[in-house]
Amino acid sequence: MPQPQLSPRKAVAPEQLLYTAAQVRELDRLAIASGIAGFELMRRAGQAAFDLVQQCWPDHSPIEVFCGGGNNGGDGYVLAALAAEAGLPVRVWALAAPAALGGDAALAWQWAQRAGVAVTPWRGELPAENSVVVDAMLGIGLRGEVREQYGLAIQAINTTNVPVLAIDTPSGLCSDTGRILGLAVRASQTLSFIGLKRGLFTLDALDCVGELSFADLAVPRDVYTTLAAAQLDGAVSHLNLPAMLAQWGPRPRNAHKGLAGHVLVVGGDYGMAGAALLAASAAARSGAGLVSCATRPEHIAALVAARPELMAHGVGSAHELQPLLAKASVVVVGPGLGQQAWGKELLVAALAANKPTLFDADALNLIASEPQLLFSHDGPRILTPHPGEAARLLACSTASLQADRFAAARMLAQRFAASVLLKGAGTVVATDAALYLCSGGNPGMASGGMGDVLSGVIGSLVAQGLSPQRAICLGVAVHAEAADIAAEAGERGMLASDVIDQLRGVINGYAALS
Structure with missing residues (x-):
């Protein structure tokens, strides 16, 4: 028997x-x-x-x-x-x-x-x-x-x-x-x-x-x-990280930075430069060929000192952002963007560029207050809200949203015609009619900047040629695995930059396949 x-x-x-x-x-x-x-x-x-x-x-x-x-x-x-x-x-x-x-x-x-x-x-x-x-x-x-x-x-x-x-x-x-x-x-x-x-x-x-x-x-x-x-x-x-990495496969031997795409991170208002830096650094560590960061001019020296591989640009208006948008393969808008006039102006400019765009943090809060903004964008859209942001987008309470995270993610995907990643314990992804779940990650991720890192990872994967659906699924799994490795030294006190340090090994399969 x-x-x-x-x-x-x-x-x-x-x-x-x-x-x-x-x-x-x-x-x-x-x-x-x-x-x-x-x-x-x-x-x-x-x-x-x-x-x-x-x-x-x-x-x-x-x-x-x-x-x-x-x-x-x-x-x-x-x-x-x-x-x-x-x-x-x-x-x-x-x-x-x-x-x-x-x-x-x-x-x-x-x-x-x-x-x-x-x-x-x-x-x-x-x-x-x-x-x-x-x-x-x-x-x-x-x-x-x-x-x-x-x-x-x-x-x-x-x-x-x-x-x-x-x-x-x-x-x-x-x-x-x-x-x-x-x-x-x-x-x-x-x-x-x-x-x-x-x-x-x-x-x-x-x-x-x-x-x-x-x-x-x-x-x-x-x-x-x-x-x-x-x-x-x-x-x-x-989501199965080793299987997804194996499906992606290695880079061609004649690869160059132009083939690996160009990520533009837009954000970092006064007092929040770190969010933009974390997202841009994560994009670079996840394999993007080029990474630019559009932020407040006052932040440029600090960003270049912290990560000289980035192309940091001080922008004071949408007009100054336009040439950067034209060169980008994918735009990540929201980390540290703020909700003041400067942030909204840059968001509107990013929407008008109609590039593949990931919306996170304050970009989502601005969209929640004026949902019609998002529908001016004709390119592929990725939304990465935490439960509070998701509740604002759906005009409901966080408690009611958390009561059925699967239904909430699907509703967001349908309402905004986007690929959606609903953060939290057991992250849920909704793309078209499909639902995915990432069971990786740990309580050490309950600290500032983790979402900025995730945005950079996903943006990098889109820049490298993955569809939004594949990028969001692989990105959340890579991010969770890197966080689990970082947590081996202890969950309390774990920083978002600790996760960035693990991304290279994970995305190349060294950690996930060992």
């Missing part, structure tokens, strides 16, 4: 896709239609979870399984039955009456009964000191806020200092959006089945999922192919 295969955290689901809960339920239905009984899938899920418990925490006892009333609870009952049959101490805390279970979950409960598992209604008990907890309460079936009894159980689990395995999805976490629905289990490990859920990689999920493993439950490849042939609205492609 085929056994479910476990893969480590950085592996992704078949076809590099991350799925919605509805899509995973359809995969489950197609697997059953292919000839695999529903209870057999549940048995495989319970077996994979039991194997992971044994692999990760062999010295913890007893195994305490918190079971809900659906198929997620059924997976927990299977695990408990297998543990009992192996002679291991195990007990089930029932959050729903076992006698009310139906279908495959009822069969799993009956198996646990035959195996001698003690099943007790949960009444507020805390897990034992050296136990391992299995969260099999809610899974991907949660609708709305967590109900009180489940919330109390989640609190009890989270207050203990014992390892926790979440089956499929930590209870209380929305598997479509990564949002906590009131309360959520903070797991040490999460084991996802059949298809990885897109919400496990963004927003609140990063504090709930722990280490992530995947078990395909030996579902035939044809099942995934059948679903892929249908409309996969909402499916997300998980």
